[in-house]
Amino acid sequence: MAPSDFSTAGKGPGESDASAGRVKSSDVVLYSNDRLDLKQPYHVFDLKKKKQLVLIASLAGLFSPLSSNIYFPALDAIAKELHVVPSMVALTVTVYMIVQGLAPSFWGPLSDTLGRRPIFVATFVVYLLSNIGLAFAHSFVALMILRGVQAAGSAATISIGAGVIGDITTARERGGLIGTFGGIRMLGQSIGPVFGGVLTQYLGFRSIFWFLFIFGAIVLFLIILILPETLRSIAGNGSVPLRGLQRPLIYVFQGPPPFWSEATLPKSSSQKTISFTAMTTPIQFLFEKDVFVTLWVGSIVYAVWSMVTSSTASIFEERYQLSNILLGVAFIPNGLGCVLGSILTGSLMNRDYKKTEAEQLVLLQSAKLNGLTNFTKTSTSFPIERARLRSIWWMVLVFILATGLYGPSFRINIIYLPLLFQFLIAYTATAIFALNSALMIDLFPGAAASATAVNNLMRCSVGAVGVGVVQILIDKLGVEVTFLLLTAVTVGMTPLLAVEWIWGPRWRRAREEKLERERIEDEEL
Numbered sequence: 001m002a003p004s005d006f007s008t009a010g011k012g013p014g015e016s017d018a019s020a021g022r023v024k025s026s027d028v029v030l031y032s033n034d035r036l037d038l039k040q041p042y043h044v045f046d047l048k049k050k051k052q053l054v055l056i057a058s059l060a061g062l063f064s065p066l067s068s069n070i071y072f073p074a075l076d077a078i079a080k081e082l083h084v085v086p087s088m089v090a091l092t093v094t095v096y097m098i099v100q101g102l103a104p105s106f107w108g109p110l111s112d113t114l115g116r117r118p119i120f121v122a123t124f125v126v127y128l129l130s131n132i133g134l135a136f137a138h139s140f141v142a143l144m145i146l147r148g149v150q151a152a153g154s155a156a157t158i159s160i161g162a163g164v165i166g167d168i169t170t171a172r173e174r175g176g177l178i179g180t181f182g183g184i185r186m187l188g189q190s191i192g193p194v195f196g197g198v199l200t201q202y203l204g205f206r207s208i209f210w211f212l213f214i215f216g217a218i219v220l221f222l223i224i225l226i227l228p229e230t231l232r233s234i235a236g237n238g239s240v241p242l243r244g245l246q247r248p249l250i251y252v253f254q255g256p257p258p259f260w261s262e263a264t265l266p267k268s269s270s271q272k273t274i275s276f277t278a279m280t281t282p283i284q285f286l287f288e289k290d291v292f293v294t295l296w297v298g299s300i301v302y303a304v305w306s307m308v309t310s311s312t313a314s315i316f317e318e319r320y321q322l323s324n325i326l327l328g329v330a331f332i333p334n335g336l337g338c339v340l341g342s343i344l345t346g347s348l349m350n351r352d353y354k355k356t357e358a359e360q361l362v363l364l365q366s367a368k369l370n371g372l373t374n375f376t377k378t379s380t381s382f383p384i385e386r387a388r389l390r391s392i393w394w395m396v397l398v399f400i401l402a403t404g405l406y407g408p409s410f411r412i413n414i415i416y417l418p419l420l421f422q423f424l425i426a427y428t429a430t431a432i433f434a435l436n437s438a439l440m441i442d443l444f445p446g447a448a449a450s451a452t453a454v455n456n457l458m459r460c461s462v463g464a465v466g467v468g469v470v471q472i473l474i475d476k477l478g479v480e481v482t483f484l485l486l487t488a489v490t491v492g493m494t495p496l497l498a499v500e501w502i503w504g505p506r507w508r509r510a511r512e513e514k515l516e517r518e519r520i521e522d523e524e525l
Contacts, residue, residue, distance in 0.1 A: 057227070058184035059184065062185050063188070069193050072192075077205045096151045101460025102457065103155045104156045105453045107453070109447075109453070115246055116229060117227060120223050132209075160449055172353060193327070193328040195328070196208055197325045286454055291454070297432075300489060305426060308334075313327055314474075315474070316330050330415075392432060403425055406483050
């Protein structure tokens with residue numbers, strides 16, 4: 001079956017119910033890149049088990065935003081203890097974001113090759129060791145280096161977790177689980193600054209890193225205990241027996257699951273190996289037109305949101321004279337917006353997918369009634385781009401309005417007003433991130449971790465530049481002009497979404513047809 005055809009495997013064009021003048025909804029319910037074998041379920045885990053694995057992956061992914069945001073209320077305290085100016089400590093935030101963007105491009109391809117579990121364990125070991133080092137750091141240089149190492153360990157958990165979701169879900173059910181994944185992960189955005197403020201106020205900033213070490217050790221234990229290997233080239237659809245590190249500890253106590261079968265082991269030819277090409281996969285994705293256009297818009301939104309977040313402590317402390325604890329509380333609307341934006345958008349994505357699916361069913365039925373029994377790739381290609389982006393327009397509009405009003409809101413000396421706009425900015429920004437994440441996994445389901453890694457690379461690289469210059473812009477231009485300027489930049493990038501909407505499906509089909517030709521040529525050799 002060609003990659004862009006609907007799920008009609010096992011029957012010729014125009015056969016089954018279509019040959020009787022009808023097209024069943026089951027003919028279009030699955031985005032084809034999930035490649036079902038009708039003799040086997042896409043994955044043997046039921047929805048309850050999938051949610052359990054997504055919960056564990058989400059707890060792991062929590063550490064990237066948590067480690068970043070728990071740090072913000074402690075910036076001034078760190079500057080005082082290490083005898084440097086606050087702007088110097090702010091550089092450690094930029095370093096964290098740069099490594100946060102780069103690290104998944106290394107870990108992601110490894111997890112797409114060696115498996116999710118071993119890379120999860122490796123990244124957590126790096127993360128835990130970095131927190132011990134940070135707790136004992138007594139110089140600015142050590143702090144900056146170890147913050148980079150901390151980011152290298154924590155950031156990849158997001159791309160690996162997305163890889164797990166890509167392994168076990170079809171496009172039809174993926175939206176809701178990605179929303180859950182993002183919502184739990186973004187709790188770090190909400191609770192991180194509160195915990196950071198309380199810990200810094202009563203136990204000193206070093207207690208932050210001990211807290212992260214203990215919490216990280218608990219989650220690592222859960223991964224080793226419960227999370228099985230899910231990479232499809234190793235575990236297949238979950239029915240392939242697992243061995244060694246691929247096997248969760250709980251199977252030792254409970255025994256192997258009943259659905260394991262030696263007959264389902266993948267052929268050796270399907271096993272992936274580490275190569276230069278595999279390791280540079282995320283970079284290669286950036287040269288795809290549809291990928292670059294989508295991620296560039298998302299990166300601008302991410303950069304603006306990051307600039308709002310990173311400048312919150314300095315702006316609110318100066319204008320409202322808040323303590324460390326209240327500074328932490330001031331981050332709650334931002335964090336709450338992130339959590340709700342991700343969770344609610346997950347449900348919205350499922351609804352949008354079903355709407356697009358229903359529209360395609362009508363088109364196929366119309367084609368059948370007009371006597372078009374041989375559906376070509378072009379006529380049957382499911383427009384996954386439009387399924388994912390059909391709600392992005394109002395999100396971008398609200399984001400632009402909230403960003404434009406955020407700066408002027410400080411004219412009125414009411415703290416709740418800028419916090420309201422922060423909530424709206426965070427809600428819509430995170431919703432856009434969720435749509436982007438789902439679309440990237442849909443476009444490259446066999447390399448979900450690498451696809452998420454390139455998403456992370458693009459966002460964090462642009463975001464790091466934004467965080468690095470936001471305080472300079474505020475000092476030179478003022479808060480109001482700075483965020484009006486950022487609003488204008490976002491407006492300027494919005495037409496790229498229309499480009500993806502119109503030409504994205506065509507670019508994807510061309511890529512899929514090229515890959516299919518290459519696959520056939522390789523088989524003939």
